[in-house]
Amino acid sequence: MTDLLDNIVNWLTTQGATAAAAVAVLIGGLLAAKLLADHLPVKRLHPQHQLITRRVVRYSATAIAIGWSLNILGIELGILLGAAGILTVAIGFAAQTSASNLISGLFIMAERPFRIDDVIRIEGITGTVVSVDLLSVRLRTFDHLLIRIPNETVLKSNVTNLTYFPIRRLDVKLGVAYKENVSRVRAVLFDLAHRNHLCLEEPEPLIIFKEFGDSSINLQFSVWSTRENFLNLQNSIHEEIKNAFDSEGIEIPFPHISIYAGSETAPIPVKIENNRVDTSPTATSEPPPL
Amino acid sequence: MTTPDTKHWWGDFNIPKGEMLRWQIGPMTLWVERGKGEWRCGFSRTDDPVAHTLEPAANCDIADMERAEEILRFADRSEAETITIAPAPPGRSIVNRPDQPFFVPPKTTTTLFVSCPLWVNLGNSQLGKKILDEPIYRPSDTWFGPRNHEGELCYASKTFCRTQLDEVPFRPHRAVTSVTLKNSSGSVLALEKIKIPSMNLGLYVDQSGRIWTQDVTFERNADDDDFAEVGIVAGPPKAAEGATHIAPARSTASVNVAMRVFNSIFR
Numbered sequence: 001m002t003d004l005l006d007n008i009v010n011w012l013t014t015q016g017a018t019a020a021a022a023v024a025v026l027i028g029g030l031l032a033a034k035l036l037a038d039h040l041p042v043k044r045l046h047p048q049h050q051l052i053t054r055r056v057v058r059y060s061a062t063a064i065a066i067g068w069s070l071n072i073l074g075i076e077l078g079i080l081l082g083a084a085g086i087l088t089v090a091i092g093f094a095a096q097t098s099a100s101n102l103i104s105g106l107f108i109m110a111e112r113p114f115r116i117d118d119v120i121r122i123e124g125i126t127g128t129v130v131s132v133d134l135l136s137v138r139l140r141t142f143d144h145l146l147i148r149i150p151n152e153t154v155l156k157s158n159v160t161n162l163t164y165f166p167i168r169r170l171d172v173k174l175g176v177a178y179k180e181n182v183s184r185v186r187a188v189l190f191d192l193a194h195r196n197h198l199c200l201e202e203p204e205p206l207i208i209f210k211e212f213g214d215s216s217i218n219l220q221f222s223v224w225s226t227r228e229n230f231l232n233l234q235n236s237i238h239e240e241i242k243n244a245f246d247s248e249g250i251e252i253p254f255p256h257i258s259i260y261a262g263s264e265t266a267p268i269p270v271k272i273e274n275n276r277v278d279t280s281p282t283a284t285s286e287p288p289p290l
Numbered sequence: 291m292t293t294p295d296t297k298h299w300w301g302d303f304n305i306p307k308g309e310m311l312r313w314q315i316g317p318m319t320l321w322v323e324r325g326k327g328e329w330r331c332g333f334s335r336t337d338d339p340v341a342h343t344l345e346p347a348a349n350c351d352i353a354d355m356e357r358a359e360e361i362l363r364f365a366d367r368s369e370a371e372t373i374t375i376a377p378a379p380p381g382r383s384i385v386n387r388p389d390q391p392f393f394v395p396p397k398t399t400t401t402l403f404v405s406c407p408l409w410v411n412l413g414n415s416q417l418g419k420k421i422l423d424e425p426i427y428r429p430s431d432t433w434f435g436p437r438n439h440e441g442e443l444c445y446a447s448k449t450f451c452r453t454q455l456d457e458v459p460f461r462p463h464r465a466v467t468s469v470t471l472k473n474s475s476g477s478v479l480a481l482e483k484i485k486i487p488s489m490n491l492g493l494y495v496d497q498s499g500r501i502w503t504q505d506v507t508f509e510r511n512a513d514d515d516d517f518a519e520v521g522i523v524a525g526p527p528k529a530a531e532g533a534t535h536i537a538p539a540r541s542t543a544s545v546n547v548a549m550r551v552f553n554s555i556f557r
Binding site: 165166167194195196197198199200201202203224225226229 | 337385387428429430431432433434438439443446483
């Protein structure tokens with residue numbers, strides 16, 4: 001015990017200044033890294049870029065401070081880096097998933113298919129991007145849940161960015177009865193788009209004749225809005241279409257089913273009295289064949 | 291009580307506690323009540339963009355505000371009984387689409403009169419200058435640019451591209467802009483749309499009570515593009531006699547010297 005204390009005292013006497021210098025460089029370096037990262041003039045950048053720039057600067061400055069400090073103590077960095085390399089390989093084998101997510105995260109950050117505050121859809125999950133980290137992307141869904149999606153999944157999946165462009169198109173699919181005049185329907189829809197101020201004048205609304213459906217003529221009514229007003233337009237335009245069709249007497253048909261009981265049996269009896277359909281068993285003298 | 295001015299709907303208005311004034315400014319009806327410890331403000335709008343009725347600061351019954359589509363309340367425990375109502379230019383550029391095709395031959399200069407819808411601001415020294423900033427008529431949004439992902443969000447308006455001032459109707463909720471178009475290129479400019487940087491224009495009123503913006507000039511030099519050199523003429527509009535300044539531009543950012551202002555079909 002006495003020998004150990006003697007050795008420490010001896011080392012401090014001979015190497016004390018060096019050790020103090022190394023500690024000072026380390027502490028100073030860590031402080032400088034934090035200050036530098038916190039006061040970087042990056043306020044004009046997007047929040048995500050701010051985050052990445054600050055992290056890169058802080059980690060780099062910290063690494064430099066540690067390396068410098070070790071160098072003062074006379075420890076060779078080459079040996080340490082070699083050991084770190086071997087360690088990295090070992091960790092890599094042990095944590096393949098994390099490594100995969102880490103590399104995927106770097107690709108996502110480089111590619112930037114979305115940013116913080118963008119609304120994206122991945123594998124059926126839609127939400128606002130809260131953070132893009134090295135291992136995962138965090139989304140806040142509209143029903144206020146936090147969902148963490150591993151970066152590997154993000155990289156492998158189709159990602160839809162709903163807020164990338166400033167304007168969006170809303171496609172309303174609707175059907176009108178065969179008896180309706182399509183030109184009149186077209187005029188009603190264009191007038192409706194013109195009256196709704198959330199609906200952009202340019203690009204112009206579009207009506208596409210899709211098909212002769214089983215029960216209706218199927219049309220697609222496409223209108224544009226700003227991404228901020230998209231949901232409001234989606235809510236308002238459907239209601240306005242219904243109201244406009246009601247007031248113009250345009251029928252929106254729905255599938256009708258004719259029940260046929262077969263050639264060997266009598267038809268199902270239906271009796272109409274004072275515009276009221278009576279399908280009760282007592283409407284006929286014989287019970288309906290079932 | 292303030293004596294109604296039949297020409298101007300803006301200015302400082304005195305409303306004693308427990309009383310209310312009503313403005314009819316084209317398509318908008320605006321109510322302002324000075325309550326106890328608060329101001330109440332209500333408004334409603336019609337869909338008629340060319341409504342031109344003007345009834346500024348009329349006395350009305352308190353119950354009249356029940357007709358308002360939206361009512362806002364602002365706390366004010368002071369004794370202030372004055373409220374300021376002011377017009378303001380739109381917050382975005384206005385894209386004017388001519389009612390009929392309009393052509394400007396090469397090496398020709400012409401002057402067009404177009405108009406833009408105005409916003410109404412309400413405030414006072416206690417509450418702040420802009421406690422209310424509402425469009426008198428809400429124009430539709432539109433996109434102006436060569437592609438759907440390249441351009442800027444604007445407001446849409448139709449214009450008759452009138453070349454004579456006496457043909458321009460009086461509308462209390464719109465400001466007239468005198469646009470000088472100089473086609474210095476060697477080709478005809480077939481005007482499909484023209485973008486006016488309305489948010490950069492100050493407002494003036496002439497002797498007749500008509501609201502104007504500063505004059506704008508566009509000079510097109512190249513034959514095959516939609517760009518023009520844009521100039522905003524400092525001071526009152528030349529065509530407005532005895533015009534006085536009533537409201538500043540909403541944006542003081544400088545306008546690009548050369549910017550896309552036309553959507554044209556070249557012939």
